[in-house]
Amino acid sequence: MSELRWNPLLGEWTITATHRQERTFLPPADYCPLCPTQPGAFETEIPTPAFDIVVFENRFPSLQATPPAPAVEGGDLYPVRPARGVCEVVVYTDRHTTTLAEESVERIRRLILVWRDRFAELGARDDVAYVYIFENKGEAIGVTLHHPHGQIYAYPFIPPRVARKLAQAERHWSATGRDLLGDALDAERRDGRRIVCENEAFVAFIPFFARYPYETLVVPTRQVAALTDFDARERWRLAEILKTLLVGYDRLFGFSLPYVMALHQRPTDGGDYPYARFHIEFLPPHRTANKLKYLAGSESGAGAFINDTIPEETAPRLRAACGSG
Amino acid sequence: MISPPPIPPEPTLIRRVIVKPDGRRLTFYDFEPADADAPPAPAPEEAPRHVGTPLESAAG
Numbered sequence: 001m002s003e004l005r006w007n008p009l010l011g012e013w014t015i016t017a018t019h020r021q022e023r024t025f026l027p028p029a030d031y032c033p034l035c036p037t038q039p040g041a042f043e044t045e046i047p048t049p050a051f052d053i054v055v056f057e058n059r060f061p062s063l064q065a066t067p068p069a070p071a072v073e074g075g076d077l078y079p080v081r082p083a084r085g086v087c088e089v090v091v092y093t094d095r096h097t098t099t100l101a102e103e104s105v106e107r108i109r110r111l112i113l114v115w116r117d118r119f120a121e122l123g124a125r126d127d128v129a130y131v132y133i134f135e136n137k138g139e140a141i142g143v144t145l146h147h148p149h150g151q152i153y154a155y156p157f158i159p160p161r162v163a164r165k166l167a168q169a170e171r172h173w174s175a176t177g178r179d180l181l182g183d184a185l186d187a188e189r190r191d192g193r194r195i196v197c198e199n200e201a202f203v204a205f206i207p208f209f210a211r212y213p214y215e216t217l218v219v220p221t222r223q224v225a226a227l228t229d230f231d232a233r234e235r236w237r238l239a240e241i242l243k244t245l246l247v248g249y250d251r252l253f254g255f256s257l258p259y260v261m262a263l264h265q266r267p268t269d270g271g272d273y274p275y276a277r278f279h280i281e282f283l284p285p286h287r288t289a290n291k292l293k294y295l296a297g298s299e300s301g302a303g304a305f306i307n308d309t310i311p312e313e314t315a316p317r318l319r320a321a322c323g324s325g
Numbered sequence: 326m327i328s329p330p331p332i333p334p335e336p337t338l339i340r341r342v343i344v345k346p347d348g349r350r351l352t353f354y355d356f357e358p359a360d361a362d363a364p365p366a367p368a369p370e371e372a373p374r375h376v377g378t379p380l381e382s383a384a385g
């Protein structure tokens with residue numbers, strides 16, 4: 001069962017997906033549904049003995065191309081809609097015990113090419129308003145499978161946090177004629193203290209307003225709104241900076257750092273978004289090697305984040321770990 | 326100023342789509358290595374779609 005239920009208090013949709021409770025949780029190491037299927041062995045999701053990168057539709061999707069009719073009746077106060085959309089799994093490699101940080105720049109570039117292809121295909125669908133590419137990594141984030149993989153949700157609406165960021169960017173664009181993230185990037189580069197690493201096409205920094213101690217934004221130096229708009233040089237530079245940043249994260253903490261990686265692009269609802277700028281957000285929950293930041297009363301109930309570190313102090317540590325400071 | 330390291334030629338993405346027995350789509354992405362003689366830094370292959378209006382004109 002799955003449907004969209006309108007939350008009139010916040011003006012946003014909740015996706016109900018009750019079948020998700022059937023998910024396997026931390027299966028034993030000898031069976032992984034994302035490993036290639038070996039001859040004579042139990043079949044995994046991927047029916048070949050080797051592969052490069054694979055994308056498949058999630059077995060327990062929150063959103064479906066042909067969703068079931070909502071199981072409840074809506075009304076004026078509580079509109080209900082079918083949970084239409086697509087949920088995909090992106091398997092980065094056929095090797096189980098690796099991470100994106102350990103992979104080559106070339107493999108990360110291939111992943112970027114796959115992301116671009118998925119964005120173009122899913123974004124072209126009439127029922128998809130926003131293509132959200134992300135990765136949940138590590139048990140601290142609640143992942144159920146350790147094989148390196150990410151996910152894609154193609155939503156029938158623009159998700160609320162994305163909509164809020166776009167509204168801020170639009171306001172700034174109307175007032176100044178400039179894109180907000182571009183101005184933030186300029187401010188960060190002028191200041192310099194929060195820059196983590198950079199190359200000729202991308203800059204990674206812990207923003208002035210960071211909510212998590214080691215939250216980073218990876219922003220292109222050119223105003224590009226989607227993966228489909230980068231050129232080959234920029235794709236390679238993006239792969240390079242992701243490699244540098246991920247290696248730096250692991251080096252700083254001394255273990256493979258859990259994180260949420262979120263790609264932000266223009267919506268695909270047919271609207272015009274001249275103020276949108278592509279960026280990748282990394283949200284690691286760790287404050288230190290053995291302390292996590294939990295979303296507690298202020299964050300969960302009031303939406304007000306409390307960061308007990310300042311980015312002017314965390315950024316130099318991460319910059320040093322990335323080898324550029 | 327050190328010039329940025331050269332960029333290896335980009336491979337060509339090849340898709341192979343299958344439909345699993347339960348109807349779900351699965352796509353294999355394979356990559357054909359680029360021609361070794363190709364220029365190291367290919368020119369942009371697509372026009373940017375949302376580069377925005379020039380700041381000068383927007384500012385008047």
Ligand SMILES: [Zn+2]
Nearest residue numbers: 032035096147
């Ligand atoms: Zn595996």
